[in-house]
Amino acid sequence: MTDRRRVTHRADGGVPNASRLPARPHVVVVGGGIAGLAAATGLAERGVRVEVVERRECLGGRVAGWRHRLPDGSEAAMNRGFHAFFRQYYNLRALLRRVDPQLDMLTPVEDYPLIDGDGRRDTFRGLPTTPPWNALVFAMRSPTFRLRDMVRLNARAAAPLAAVSVPDIYARLDDRDAQSFLADINFPEAARHLAFEVFSRSFFAEPHDLSAAELATMFHIYFLGSSEGLVFDVVNANFDVALWDPLRSYLQSRGVQFRTGVAVTRIDTDPTLTVTLDDGTAIDTDGAVLATDVAGLQRIVADSPGLGDDAWRKQVAGLGVAPPFVVQRLWLDRPVRADRAAFVGTGGRAPLDNVSVLDRYEREAAQWARRTGGSVVELHAYAVHPPYDQLHDWLLARLHELYPETREATVVAEQTLCHQDCPRFAPGDFAHRPGIATPDARVMLAGDGIRVDLPVALMERAATTGWLAANRLLHRFGVKGHAVQTVPTKGRSRLLRALAGRVIR
Incomplete structure (x- = not known):
């Protein structure tokens, strides 16, 4: 936060806390990724009663972390791959400062060739x-x-x-x-x-x-x-340990209830706003933030015929997803060369897009490398196309080209993930992308695929839309919102x- 020209976007005023209202409002946040957690934080800090519903057992969305069992029976950290936390991600960093004011969970990557x-x-x-x-x-x-x-x-x-x-x-x-x-x-x-x-x-x-x-x-x-x-920062431990477990504890201390491992099936709007879960639970609420991925949002809207008008429903249905991406994590029996950068981006080396040496910055990977004398390397392929069955060998061959010392390495363990759930940003998409507000003033959208007329992208777009979705509901309740910051808008x-x-x- 060194840029003196960064722009602060003030929120609407109101009472400082919902406890001053005649009745304390209640909001259901659907999705426990960055957008949903930002929205939950914005609401809970203003005294709103919040429930977060996440269909997976872990939080973080596409930045989630979990445990993976290696062939030798030991446990290793796993996630969906490298993420860069740039210094101009003001609103994401504001969220993380709730649990780590100095952002000690982040480590700078001084260079990325x-x-x-x-x-x-x-x-x-x-x-x-x-x-x-x-x-x-x-x-x-x-x-x-x-x-x-x-x-x-x-x-x-x-x-x-x-x-x-x-x-x-x-x-x-x-x-x-x-x-x-x-x-x-x-x-x-x-x-x-x-x-x-x-x-x-x-x-x-x-x-x-x-x-x-x-x-x-x-x-x-x-x-x-x-x-x-x-220059950007990286998280110095697996995402669950460094980010989301502490944030979950912080939110629970403010009364937020988490329902994980369950999905929302539909939202009814008449006569009351009701969120129904796949375990049969029906939650009456004063507001909702839909902070899911594209497919999840489309499914909920399709199964909620009373939600929104035809034009808005068409916008949601028209959202696209990007091609699949692959993350291939390798546990090798020997280290890569000491002068290798923690992160390298590649061009013209399809299907490889970047290489990360995780033991250079992630605590769990570093512990494994010290214990075994090996290294943990991650390969990314974005926007992949068929034939998928050859990707594994192609990526490995590209690694051997860039880091020849890995040719003789034995792959002790590996984990390959392939997902297709990132929003599409194709020509012409912006004008038809739904924004944070919906035709129902009680329901908001948030996420990195949602339109927001500010200069933000990727994880920062997710965090920003989460804060702004909370602000809109707070304004509806008559409660003061939260300021957000961006780089200059021009x-x-x-x-x-x-x-x-x-x-x-």
Whole structure:
């Protein structure tokens, strides 16, 4: 939180706590991921009685953690893979500070090299933090970007990158795909693979399937819109231990009730708002926050014919999911080289997108490595396509290319996960994506696939929508909400905005 230009979005006023109301309101939060837990926190801290319903036994959603049994009978930590906690994730960090004010559960990753298929390497180490010098220095020292490339850039086509304004950028670019947009800019093809493709695939999409507006917004969040820098943090223990078990205890201390291992089957709205669970329980409530994944939201809405109007239900039904992604975790009988980075992104090395050496930062993996003399390595493949049965061998071959010392290693244990539950951000999606409010003022949506007209993405979008969903219900109850923070909502450089405006006109 070093950027003095970060924007604080104030919440509506009201009584400071629901205990001052004639009757204490009750809200059911459906989904125990980041969005749901942020909403539950926002409500519970204002005295609202909250129940969280999560269909899995563990919390955290796509950032959940659990125990995995290795072939030798020992227990190991497991989760759905690496997550980067960037410094500009203000609202996610505000949530985590509830249980760790100094954020000691996070460890900085000082560098994360990007390596393409030809071995060219980009690095974020030592970059200035102030825009636009961060992006300029990154480009000029990249092996895929030359001075002549800067001269050849199409200033008119590139102008929206310098003049991003959210949500206006979506009206301008959401009908375009990121690949065509970068081609129109004359952005060097090699640099596209090594820089933009890596980031676009973090949205679980190929560049030709990603909205150009999402790409521009991402460029704004991480480069030109923020001076927090490009270095991120990682959680230094498995997610359940470091994040969600402490947050669950914190919320329980505020009276939040958790129902895990049960799913919501439908929501009835007349005459009262009633949430029905698959164990037959019916919960009458004053409000609900639906903070599920896309499939879960669509199922609940489809089975709740009285919820919302036809136009809104069509929006929910039209939500898309990204292609599957694969996480392959390997427990090896020997260490990788000592100079290997904790995290490496790759471009042009399909199907591999990144490699993590978990024992460099995760406590449980480090303990296993010390005990056995081995290492724990994780391979990610985003937006994968058939044939899936060859992915395992392809990923392993890519690991051997990048880290030749692993060729002789024995895989002591492995766990491969394949999921398809991340929201899609394709061209044209933004205008039809449902927002936080629904036609029923008692029901809100939250999650990283829900529309919010602020410059946030990925985990930070989930946290932000959770806080804002809580705020809307608090306003309905007459209770004060919570402020949220973002990077500036428009390009921070007045000069660049002026130049871009002249070019666009």
